[in-house]
Amino acid sequence: MQQLEAKPGIDFQTETYKDAYSRINAIVIEGEQEAYENYIQLGQMLPEQNEVLIDLSKMEHRHKKGFQACGRNLSVTPDMEFAKNFFAGLHGNFQEAAAAHKVVTCLVIQSLIIECFAIAAYNIYIPVADDFARKITEGVVKDEYSHLNFGEEWLKAHFEESKAEIEAANRQNLPLVWRMLNEVEDDAHVLGMEKDALVEDFMIAYGEALNNIGFTTRDIMRMSAYGLTAA
Ligand code: PL3
Ligand code: FE2
Ligand code: FE2
DSSP states (O other), X not given: XXXXXXOTTOOTTSXXXXXXXXXXXXXXXXXXXXXXXHHHHHHHHSGGGHXXXXXXXXXXXXXXXXXXXXXXXXXXXXXXXXXXXXXXXHHHHHHHHHHTTOHHHHHIIIIIIIHHHXXXXXXXXXXXXXXXXXXXXXXHHHHHHHHHHHHHHHHHHTHHHHHHHHHHHHHHHHHHHHHHHHHHHHHHXXXXXXXXXXXXXXXXXXXXXXXXXXXXXHHXXXXXXXXXXXX
């Protein structure tokens, strides 16, 4: 709500900006769509939490609508095929875990990894966004903290019996996040977002989440490094 004037230095109507936006906007729309589906599936896996999870899924649906409006506002057509591929790895791992009734792995993928990725990306996007998208994204990012909190609380309450599976899910999926960040680096740069800042904000949010769940600083250091050097 701070600055309502256009950002100096970014022209939201150049072909370069719109081309990059067609992929980033699609990634966010696809991410929100998959989050919507994932929370519905999580509700089926955790029947006693189904109502809460259905509420979260509805928020994700609203987020998707909001980001679709951001694309339309800039006359950009999102490249949904690109975005589907972008999420294919995490999507496949979530589906595989769901089929095996591995609720801990599903929560790590959606409520920790994907939500932290979204929180980092949206916070960094807000100061460089156009006025319309900034207002939408400010509303969305508040919700994402509550989604992250759902995962934290559940995993914290089941920490001892979940610890090994959380570590395995981290090891399986964190390298995918670094790969995804590399894939989006150039387009994000065009939008005024730097990869280093994305990595830093992701690490902070994810490390704090692991800490809240019950991991030690030593565990967190070890877990955060997976795949980072290979990225
Ligand atoms: C779950 O609620 C949302 C999942 C979305 C994941 C988004 C990842 C975004 C990475 C690309 C950074 C660009 C952000 C710009 C926003 C228009
Ligand atoms: Fe969302
Ligand atoms: Fe979310």
